[in-house]
Amino acid sequence: MANTDFSRTMGSGHHQHGFDRSRAWFERMHIDLILFLLILLLAGCGLLILYSGSGQDMTMVKRQALHFLIGFIVLIVVAQFPPRFYQTVAPWAFAIGVIALIGVLVMGVGAKGAQRWLELPGLPRFQPSELVKLALPLTVAWYMSTRPVPPRFFDLIKAMIIIGLPTILILKQPDLGTSILISASGILVLFFAGMSWALILSMIGIVAACAPLMWFFVMREYQKQRVLTFLNPESDPLGSGWNIIQSKTAIGSGGIDGKGFLQGTQSQLEFLPESHTDFIIAVLAEELGLIGVLALLILYFLIIMRCLYLSSRCETLFGRLLSGSLAVTFFIYVFVNIGMVSGILPVVGVPLPLVSYGGTSVVSLLTAFGLIMSMYTHRQN
Amino acid sequence: MWEHSFRDKSAERRLFRSRALTLAIFIFLMLCILAWRMAYLQINLYEKYKDLSENNRIQLRPIAPNRGLIYDRNGILLAENIPSYSLTLVPERVRDMEQTIAFLDQLIGISERDREQFEKRQGFRRRPFEPVVLRHQLSEDDIAKVMVNRFYLPGVDVEAQLVRHYPQGETFAHVLGYVGRINQQEQATLDTDPETKRRYSATQFIGKLGVERRYEQDLHGEVGYQKVETNARGRVIQIIERQDPVPGQDISLHLDSRLQKLAEKEMKGMRGALVAIEVATGGIISLYSNPSFDPNLFVTGISHKDYSSLRDNPDLPLFDRAIRGQYPPASTLKPFVGLAALNSGITSWNESIDDPGWYQLENDERLYRDWKRSGHGKVNLQRAIVESCDTYFYDVAVRAGIDNISPFLAQFGFGRNMTLDISNALPGLLPDRDWKRAKRKSFWYAGDTVNLGIGQGFMLVTPMQLATATAVLANRGQWQVPRLILAHNDIADEIPHGDIADIQLKNPQDWEQMYHAMEQVISGSRGTARRLLSKLRYPIAGKTGTAQVVGIKQDEEYDSESLRERWRDHALFIAFAPVEKPEIAIAVVIENGESAGRTAGPIAQSIINEYLGGAEG
Numbered sequence: 001m002a003n004t005d006f007s008r009t010m011g012s013g014h015h016q017h018g019f020d021r022s023r024a025w026f027e028r029m030h031i032d033l034i035l036f037l038l039i040l041l042l043a044g045c046g047l048l049i050l051y052s053g054s055g056q057d058m059t060m061v062k063r064q065a066l067h068f069l070i071g072f073i074v075l076i077v078v079a080q081f082p083p084r085f086y087q088t089v090a091p092w093a094f095a096i097g098v099i100a101l102i103g104v105l106v107m108g109v110g111a112k113g114a115q116r117w118l119e120l121p122g123l124p125r126f127q128p129s130e131l132v133k134l135a136l137p138l139t140v141a142w143y144m145s146t147r148p149v150p151p152r153f154f155d156l157i158k159a160m161i162i163i164g165l166p167t168i169l170i171l172k173q174p175d176l177g178t179s180i181l182i183s184a185s186g187i188l189v190l191f192f193a194g195m196s197w198a199l200i201l202s203m204i205g206i207v208a209a210c211a212p213l214m215w216f217f218v219m220r221e222y223q224k225q226r227v228l229t230f231l232n233p234e235s236d237p238l239g240s241g242w243n244i245i246q247s248k249t250a251i252g253s254g255g256i257d258g259k260g261f262l263q264g265t266q267s268q269l270e271f272l273p274e275s276h277t278d279f280i281i282a283v284l285a286e287e288l289g290l291i292g293v294l295a296l297l298i299l300y301f302l303i304i305m306r307c308l309y310l311s312s313r314c315e316t317l318f319g320r321l322l323s324g325s326l327a328v329t330f331f332i333y334v335f336v337n338i339g340m341v342s343g344i345l346p347v348v349g350v351p352l353p354l355v356s357y358g359g360t361s362v363v364s365l366l367t368a369f370g371l372i373m374s375m376y377t378h379r380q381n
Numbered sequence: 382m383w384e385h386s387f388r389d390k391s392a393e394r395r396l397f398r399s400r401a402l403t404l405a406i407f408i409f410l411m412l413c414i415l416a417w418r419m420a421y422l423q424i425n426l427y428e429k430y431k432d433l434s435e436n437n438r439i440q441l442r443p444i445a446p447n448r449g450l451i452y453d454r455n456g457i458l459l460a461e462n463i464p465s466y467s468l469t470l471v472p473e474r475v476r477d478m479e480q481t482i483a484f485l486d487q488l489i490g491i492s493e494r495d496r497e498q499f500e501k502r503q504g505f506r507r508r509p510f511e512p513v514v515l516r517h518q519l520s521e522d523d524i525a526k527v528m529v530n531r532f533y534l535p536g537v538d539v540e541a542q543l544v545r546h547y548p549q550g551e552t553f554a555h556v557l558g559y560v561g562r563i564n565q566q567e568q569a570t571l572d573t574d575p576e577t578k579r580r581y582s583a584t585q586f587i588g589k590l591g592v593e594r595r596y597e598q599d600l601h602g603e604v605g606y607q608k609v610e611t612n613a614r615g616r617v618i619q620i621i622e623r624q625d626p627v628p629g630q631d632i633s634l635h636l637d638s639r640l641q642k643l644a645e646k647e648m649k650g651m652r653g654a655l656v657a658i659e660v661a662t663g664g665i666i667s668l669y670s671n672p673s674f675d676p677n678l679f680v681t682g683i684s685h686k687d688y689s690s691l692r693d694n695p696d697l698p699l700f701d702r703a704i705r706g707q708y709p710p711a712s713t714l715k716p717f718v719g720l721a722a723l724n725s726g727i728t729s730w731n732e733s734i735d736d737p738g739w740y741q742l743e744n745d746e747r748l749y750r751d752w753k754r755s756g757h758g759k760v761n762l763q764r765a766i767v768e769s770c771d772t773y774f775y776d777v778a779v780r781a782g783i784d785n786i787s788p789f790l791a792q793f794g795f796g797r798n799m800t801l802d803i804s805n806a807l808p809g810l811l812p813d814r815d816w817k818r819a820k821r822k823s824f825w826y827a828g829d830t831v832n833l834g835i836g837q838g839f840m841l842v843t844p845m846q847l848a849t850a851t852a853v854l855a856n857r858g859q860w861q862v863p864r865l866i867l868a869h870n871d872i873a874d875e876i877p878h879g880d881i882a883d884i885q886l887k888n889p890q891d892w893e894q895m896y897h898a899m900e901q902v903i904s905g906s907r908g909t910a911r912r913l914l915s916k917l918r919y920p921i922a923g924k925t926g927t928a929q930v931v932g933i934k935q936d937e938e939y940d941s942e943s944l945r946e947r948w949r950d951h952a953l954f955i956a957f958a959p960v961e962k963p964e965i966a967i968a969v970v971i972e973n974g975e976s977a978g979r980t981a982g983p984i985a986q987s988i989i990n991e992y993l994g995g996a997e998g
Contacts, residue, residue, distance in 0.1 A: 149393050191404075194396045249437065252422040252430025265438045269612040286434075290423040297412050304408055308401050312394075320397050324404075331408050335415065342418045 030079040030377040035306045039354070039369060042299055043068050046355035052262050053283040053357075054276040060357060067359040071366030078370030082378040083319045086371065087145070090138035094162070097135040100128030101169040129178050130364050132166045134371070136182055137325040140189040145318035150194035159190055174220055177336070177348035184332055188325040193317075230346030243273050247341050251285040251293075258289030276357045278349060281341050296355075297338075304331045307369075310376040319375030326368045438610050439621065443583035446602030447543055449629030451557065451592060454666070454867050457638045459553050460593070462543035465681070466519040468527065469512035472503060474536030481534060482515070488530060489523040491516055494684055512538060517681040545586060545593075545680050551673040552641050555701040556665075556865065558591020559676035580604050583626075589679070592634065592865055595802050602629035633867040635664030643991050644669040647984040653971035654702035656848035657988055660963045663801075663852065663861030667967075667988060668845070670702040704806035707841040708970055711926035712769045712909075713955045714790075714836030716895055717850060719762050721789035722777035723891050730894055733761040740775035742827050749775050749831050752927075766898035767905045769925060771835045778834025783825055786833060787813035792858075792884045793850035795842060799881060800849070801864035809846050812839035836926060847968035851955040855922075855963035857892045858884030896922050900960050910954070910982045919993050920960040921986065925977035926953035949973040954981035958989045965992050 019033075026033040047061055047068075054060040104118050118128055140159055147155040163186035170179040191200065215224065229241050250266035259265065264286035266272045275283050284292050304327055311323030330353060337352040339345035351361050422430065451460035468485070475481050482499075485491050499515045519527070524539050531537065545560045547553065563571070567587055571577045581587070583604055588594035605626030610618045644655045648671040657667040672694075678687050691699055700706065722728050738756030740749040751757065751771040757764065765773035778786060790796075796811025798804075810816075812833065814825040832838030842850075849863050860881050886892065899922035902908040909925040928951040952974030957966040967985045974980035 149396065192397055192400050194400065246437075248422060249430045249433045251419065252426045253434035255423050255427045255431070265610075266434050269438055269610070269618065271434075271437050271612070285419060285423065290420055293419045293423075294416060297416055301409070301412055305405060308405055312398050312401050317393055317397075320394075324397070324401055328404055328408070331411075335411055338415045339418075342415070342422060344414075344418050 027377055029076075030373055031076065032306070032310060032373050032376060035303065035310065035369065035373065038299065038303045038306060039366070042303065042354050045296065045299070048261075049280055049284050049355055050276055050357055052264070052287060053267060053280045055268065055270070056262065057276075060276065063359075064357055064362070067362040068366075070359075071363045074363055075366040075370035075373070078367055079373040079377065081374055083314075083316050083322075083375050086138055086322075086374070087142050087318055090135065090142040093131065093135040094139040094166075097128055097132040098166055098169065101132065101166055104128055105169065105172055127360060129166075129170050129173075129175065129182070130360050132170070133178075133182055133185065133329075133364060134367060136163065136166055137185045137189055137322055137329070138371075140186045141318050141321035141325065144189055144193040144321055145316065147193075149317065150196065151190065153199075156190060156195060156199065159186070163187065171218065174223070175349075176219065176223055177350050180348075181329065181332060181336070181350070185325050185329040188328050189321045192321050192324040226348070227346045230343075243279065244343055244347060246271050246273060247279050247282040248343050250279075250282040251342060254286040254289045254292075256290045258285075258287045258292055261287050263287060278337065278351055278356060279341050280356050281338055281352050284355075300331075300334050300353075304328075304334075307372055310372055314375045315379055316375070323372045323375045326372055330365070330368065440609055440611055442607050442609055444605040444607060444626045445542075445583035445585065446604060446626035447628040448545060448560070448586070449596075449600040449602065450631045451600075452631065452633045453636045453638045453641075454633060454664070455638065456633070459547065459549055459557055459634070459636070459638075461546050461548060463546045464541050465517060465544040466524055467514045467540050467542060468516040468519055468523075469514050469538050469540045470499075471512050471536040471538070476535060481537065484530075484533065485515070485527070485537070488526045489516070489519070498682060512540065514540075517544075542585070547676045549638065549641075550675050550677065552638070552645050552669075553636070554673045554676040555670045555703065556591055556636065556668040557676065558593040558595075559589055559679045560586040560593050561589045561679050562682060563587045586680070590805070592632075592802075595804055596632055596866070599632060600629040603627035634865045635659060635662070635666050635867045636668065636865065637666045637992070640667040640988055640992055641669055643988060644984070645671065645673070647987055648971070651971050651974065651980070652696055652702070653969065653974065653981070654706055654844040655967070655969045655984065655988065656703050656844045657965055657967040657992065658848050658852040658863050660852050660855045660957065660966050661861065663863045664867060665800075665803075665863050665865050666965070666992065668703050668865070670700070670704075670706070672696050672698040674698045702844065702970065702972075704800075704803055704843055704845045706970065706972075707807055707809055707843055708951055708953065709838070709928040710836035710840060710842045710847060711928040711951075711953055712771075712836060713847060713924050713926035713953045713968070714833075714840070714842075715766060715769065715774055716854065716899060716924055717790055717793055717795075718774055718778055718781075718786060718834055718836075719766060719898075720854075720886065720891060720895060721786045722781045723762070724789060724887055725781040725785040726887070727780045728762065728777050730762050730891075733759045734773055734776050736760050736770055736772040738772070740772045740831065742779065742831065745828070747828070749828075763894070763898045763901070764907075766895070766924065767901040767908050769902075769909045774834040775831045776834075778830050779827055783813060783830045783833065786830070787811060792882070793853050794881065795840070795846055795850060799862060800845065801862045802866055803845070803863075806845055807843055809843050810839060810841040837929065844968045844970045847953070847955050847970070848966055851957055851968055852966035853884065854892075854895070855957035855966045857889070858886060860884075896960050899924055899956075910978045912978045913982050913986050916983070916986060916990070918990050919958045921956050921958040921989060922960045922963075923954060923956035923982065923985070925982065926955075927951070927975070927977055928953060930973065946973055949975045952977040952979075952981040954978075954985050956982075956985045956989065958993060965989055 023033045026036065047065060050064055051058070051061045100118055118126060140162055143159055143162060144151060144155070151159070163183050167179045167183040170182060229244065246266060250264065250272045253259070253266065254264070262268065264283060266286050267275045267283040272279055272282055281293070284296060307323060307327030307330065311320050311327055314320045314323055333350055333353045336345060336348065336350045340347050340350065351358055353365050354362060447462055450458060450462070453459055470481070472478065482491055482496065495516045499513060502513050519539060527534070527537065527539055547557065547559070562585055563581070571581045580601065580603065584601065588597040588600065593600065603626060606624045607620050608622040609620050612618055640657060644667050648655065648669070651671055654670040655667060656665065658664065659666050674691055736751060736756040736758060738751050738754050740751070741747070752769070756772065757768055757770045760768070760770045760773045762773070764770065790811055795809060797808045798806045800806050812829070817823055817825045817829070829838055833840055845863070852863065853860055860883050862881070900920060902923050902925065903910045903913045903917065903921050905911065910923050913921065930948050930950060950973070952971040954969045954977045955967065957963040967988055969981040969985045971980045971984070
């Protein structure tokens, strides 16, 4: 286990700092200390922002802290299993996820005009799409790692079918945001596997051409409304435009250095809707200003870069493909959420990773980080 | 896994690294876009969003001033403000309006009418997030029920406000008028002037009629402001700055509650009006029209049912007969015509005429009958007043001529609204040649003068005008412009006189002579109001009048039995007392009252007794 890591050899060659020693120890425990600390730092910031965004609701902060605790335990556990294990379970997890998605469409529980939850006797209520979020990149990475690289056209077609099946099922719920994110995680695997640029560009072309068709045949009324509101929020300032006007007001009024922690009038006086979930970045922007936002963006950037670095250092192709895809998917969450709250993307229900309140999201994100660590730290001799 | 053996591991790695690097650059650029976007909002648009967030949070809320109170001359409260609780909704905050109203209906009952009114109010004059009233006058019980369920009722609140209340109810309805919610038209008028728009920015009620309308300016007060910080639900978090409103001025009126109540009691079941004036000041001490209505119904918005029952009532309770009822003065005009004749010099107290029961103009066959078919025999002015001889007045009116009589009567305020502060009083009608030419496109005939001599024909007066003329008569021609206002925070002393000259008679002795004649109307053995003698406590000078409602042909008998009640004559009575030093002048009109001596007279007398008797009465 000690013979491959280039950076470690570099480090050990000169001085054995305390930090390097603990890093090595953590690596033996299948944890990348740098990534772990960065995530821990983000979680801490997230809890602080949540304290303000929830209207100083300590109960909510404690519950979120519990989510983190569970999430970190899951992360550590997940990191202990070798990539081979995940390669084996990937298709099964995928099959269960797809069956569960079909189950949702047949007997799901609705909320706000969409069916996303599945309730089975003896099991806690859960969202199969959360399972598929991980199962899909796992499966595609597994499939592509068994194929020659760069992938052949027919392998790509088969992979597209694997991606398309859950995407369409989630689209039917309907949940446009999640289906786009899930299909993106699959396509990213293909991208990392070396899909040719010609194909990538023609796919982008097809998606662009499909957008008008989506508008007329796929999108529901409320989704169209969101897009229209995005294009002109002032058209319905008290209805669906309210959220985005209030969030832009919160962000803009924060200025460079913000109004001060817990001093944001938009968030503390409840003008800002969903201030503890999807719109929580506006709380940060209002209270800590541009400085706070840039600090958070840098933190996200470091996490993503660390993940990409780790993925490039994975021993197996499966590990590289999976880690790369998960890292970039994480970025997409960040971008879509902040883009939406700041008004450059339409409103889709995507939480800000590890900052927005929500147990499912925290646990599944930390599971993904656990997978990345597993892919990096397990070495075959 | 046969592929493994053919793989070029380092090529795979290189491919992956180049892809990862591409994405890393892409991610960096995309994060830069987010950072640029945030910087654009937080630096370039900072001022704009700072203002927006301040406007969100800080609101300048006007505070309505408390309306001034209204008292009678003895300090008895006529109009006050009482707290009333209303259920309000902020439509922007209510998630499901239908469901919310249905739930509230279940809780405390929301009538169809409340709902209608609510829809209407929602339609106009509303700032965003301004609460709209759904139901007024919540009971303690209702408030408790709403409060307990408040969690399920976002946007619903209970608001306390002061609402006008008239403790005397119907007794003062016509004279005080009432306040009501500012309607769209009134709002438009208020909005044309920025100053009034500002003053009324928090006001919900405005004087609609009567004193409430006339003294709106004084009663209203000055609007206050508070700068508040609110949360998104409009709840006030803190008051940043406050300027208290200045309450409206309290006003006192000449009206006397005792007399007003007595008038109401005496006129029960009749249609008519009563006006009493304090001779020395012109103060209106009683102004009552019967039947009346409850002004409190109108304050928060009268229900359709209540309103149509008032409107469709054949007795017209909403009609203010005292200032808007125009009647022929009939024989109550005779003292004034008599003075006109004396002053024009065509007759004297000593001159008598012979009354055969009718009068005939030269070159005209038409007979103008006296009410007494057999005639009064030899009558002079004194007897003509006491017995109300028509023939005498036919004769002097024709001899004095319309050109003398009409201007003389005008000096008593006939034909115009002489009140100081009753702006919607009607002017009546004082006919003359010009009027007839303009309005009737016809010459003035001698026969018109004959009719005018006994107060019939074209002439119309309101009870207010009759009382005014009687007060001027009682005051020897000295004008005290009739007024309701007694005192006022600011203008207690400077009450204008009005643009009318006092009346100078050529022979001032005629006043006393006329008083004497009018006293005999009651105390004389042949006086038309001699019935009043039995209850006489103070010397009263008076004059009866009987106004025809339907024209009676020359030779037709007047048979009251056969006439339907509504066709009976109106009974009129004017009086002042005490005769030597008049203090009160009064006019009473009872529609279809038939006999002034039996109906209008006793009412006037009991008011006079109450007023002069005071406590002992």
